[in-house]
Amino acid sequence: MTPQGSLAVVGLGMMLGAHLSPRSRNHIEQADVVFALVSDPLVELWVQDMRPDMRSLQPYYREGKIRLDSYREMVEAMLLEVRSGKRVCGIFYGHPGVFALVPHKAVAGARAEGFEAVMEPGISAEDCLYADLGIDPGTYGCAHFEASQFMFHQRRIDPSAYLVLWQIGIAGDRSLSRFATGADYRRLLLQLLATDYPLEHEVIAYEAATLPIAVPRMERMPLRGIVDADLRLQTTLVVPPARPMQRNDEMLARIAEIDEQLERREKAES
């Protein structure tokens, strides 16, 4: 028999009032217990207005505390209520499954223990970024990385596609316990990017608007400017393509061979 408790993690979207789906709202209204982790203080008040009994997950963060410990505690707080037979809703800003460890862990954990668990998508910062900056990821391609992970691993950068680096404000943080890193770390990131991009190449510091009275931040600067720029927790760095896409003539020739073979076969059969 399926245990009674259940979990729904839902995305609020980025902007207060603008992005919440009817289905996610229903989860919020129907749940016995509601937890929330949002990106804007006024958005948190909005959630509180919908559910005055909402439990914020913010107190689990503390500068100097390893974030993985905070995340484990957040997941455990939600699962504890699921195990006690409650309908639990975890509310997260943006899309709960995009660049978000906690909602994925909570859903996987609940399912592993035999409980029903669902994730409802939301409008992510990435979605807002495409709309605000007028970027179609299909035009040149688009690679997304968490900034620190991008620095820690050897990646193949394609400068003919967009490159988007998330959590740029803590780029290079190995401790997982800081709320900001500084110019020295970003200087290393600059060196890494400079192997593929000119220092004067224009990049964009982006922050989605979280209130309908606000506008998104779309600050353009030369790549070299990232060292001293005001890059915060919520800032994303967008690096547009720096060179045209290169034709893959070898692949095109091999595709043409297959096309010709197919044509010959079709002619022979007709």
Added chain:
Amino acid sequence: MSNVIRLLETMGRRVMTSAEFDESVRRLEGDDSIKQALFRRDEAALGQLLGARPVLCCMILADERPMYRSA
């Protein structure tokens, strides 16, 4: 507080002209400083006046592999 949050929610749900926004703010009951913060579109002041948390942490992603982590 709820009136202000509900106004923001309404603005999120539908596009308001500047005139509609001005009128909606003027008709709000309560503290004049909140209305002024709305007119200035001053998010920080609004948050403070409504008793919101001063800062929210919004990172929910981290590499779980310990190999690069400092002590």
